[in-house]
């Protein structure tokens with residue numbers, strides 16, 4: 192017998208291997224089913240899938256890629272957190288250090304270009320779902336969950352944009368934050384806000400309006416950096432992860448990848 | 453060469469660029485049988501890559517086109533283009549099959565089930581590996597940008613939001629921040645979530661088709677391709693310091709001054725037309741604009757429900773129809789306002805700066 196084959200047989204026969212993989216080589220229907228069912232990641236899938244839905248030309252794999260990039264961003268993001276401190280004193284210098292002291296380092300690049308990629312793949316995924324009419328009953332709700340995920344993806348990118356604390360970062364965020372000040376009835380420069388007053392006292396002013404809430408201050412500063420950092424590293428990924436779970440659950444419950452009835 | 457650049461610069465002017473995008477969209481949706489042919493699209497792709505490559509020899513163009521944070525836009529444009537082509541191509545093939553009474557491509561396979569392992573699992577694995585290779589390659593070639601440390605005292609020549617928001621920033625030219633930055637993005641999200649409840653056409657669920665849902669594709673695609681993606685392109689590559697227009701081959705001169713001669717509707721009516729000066733009462737002053745806005749939102753919906761959209765109205769019922777048409781009218785107000793600006797220098801239809809309410 193081929194020695195490699197022999198080794199393989201030996202390894203797959205050990206107690207350790209068998210304790211991990213509770214199925215044989217997936218080359219027959221029984222083990223193919225078990226391979227999917229007994230693995231926590233794979234069991235997101237059904238054991239059998241509609242042939243039309245497996246086609247790359249149908250789904251473009253864009254939902255799957257978006258999820259994969261989400262995972263890539265999570266891992267590289269955690270690694271970046273080891274090196275980065277969200278304070279005025281350190282933020283910029285930590286990025287410099289990352290770039291100067293790590294030979295061949297592409298951690299920051301992977302994270303940044305991955306983020307841009309995710310924005311693109313999530314648009315393409317939405318575009319595919321639209322073009323196949325997959326938002327139609329019974330998938331209306333999951334389309335809605337998807338729209339929130341789309342917003343979250345863009346907010347994740349947006350909050351991350353501030354963290355390097357360079358000119359590019361603060362001025363891009365300034366453009367966005369100024370919109371907060373224009374919120375009707377909730378921003379100081381928004382229409383109708385000046386109507387909200389008791390006697391001479393304005394209820395909404397630059398110390399409590401929507402922009403203030405966004406920036407944690409009247410201007411972009413250290414409190415903003417902390418706020419965006421927590422949103423970017425904890426709050427938004429947490430909500431996104433929850434909603435992705437709902438999204439996947441509903442893909443299954445709505446009958447799997449859509450196909451003609 | 454120079455004259456060609458001048459021509460492109462001239463054609464990139466927002467008025468022409470946007471009109472061109474609209475006309476192109478109309479043609480795309482009319483003649484899809486022609487351009488979905490693989491030969492046609494291959495030729496277009498090759499020609500566009502050659503043109504792009506040639507354009508990169510121009511230092512002004514290369515400066516913006518190759519900015520690290522702008523590189524994803526090219527990837528986005530080519531991938532949206534490719535997948536749009538793919539979806540339309542498959543839609544056309546399906547339409548032809550169904551016209552002959554045959555099952556469409558998806559239908560031919562949708563009753564067969566395949567084991568997830570290996571079919572799906574391996575496809576996913578290949579996708580992940582290819583994408584990882586792509587991302588690593590991209591990261592090796594292109595360094596992540598880092599400019600000077602943040603300094604609130606040093607205003608850059610131009611402050612731009614990240615590229616995926618530049619369509620909205622471009623809208624700021626025509627609408628005030630409360631509309632462009634708050635109401636419109638909010639309505640995009642609300643409209644997208646509500647969309648499945650508006651589109652009551654049961655056909656085209658789970659397969660590519662063009663004919664069976666032509667107007668849904670038309671309207672949604674117009675929003676996505678023309679109002680979202682084309683405006684991002686305009687906002688990124690043709691807007692320089694002061695958000696002034698610059699052709700793709702023009703130098704971004706931060707001293708460029710553009711005379712702003714925009715005026716409000718109230719001035720056009722009271723000052724230019726009646727020659728009596730602005731009335732002091734706000735409501736009287738803005739009455740024309742207010743009436744026009746109210747008419748736009750309240751007369752057009754029933755008018756359409758009685759004429760062109762009669763069938764749609766009967767299917768949807770009053771509540772659904774009203775909600776949908778209001779969202780569509782607000783979306784349509786953007787191109788309308790753009791053209792009013794370009795043709796009459798119109799600034800605001802209703803302008804009540806006293807309450808920071810400008811429309």
Ligand code: HEM
Nearest residue numbers: 250254255257258317325333334337338340341447448449
């Ligand atoms: C973080 C963002 C998202 C992730 C990770 C994600 C992931 C996925 C995955 C893996 C699928 C399985 C089919 C496929 O790959 O195409 C799927 C299906 C689906 N997604 Fe998403 N998605 C996201 C955002 C969105 C968005 C923005 C929308 C729409 C606005 C959306 C709507 C849907 C719908 C309706 C389906 C069912 C499609 C069908 O059955 O054919 N998702 N999603």
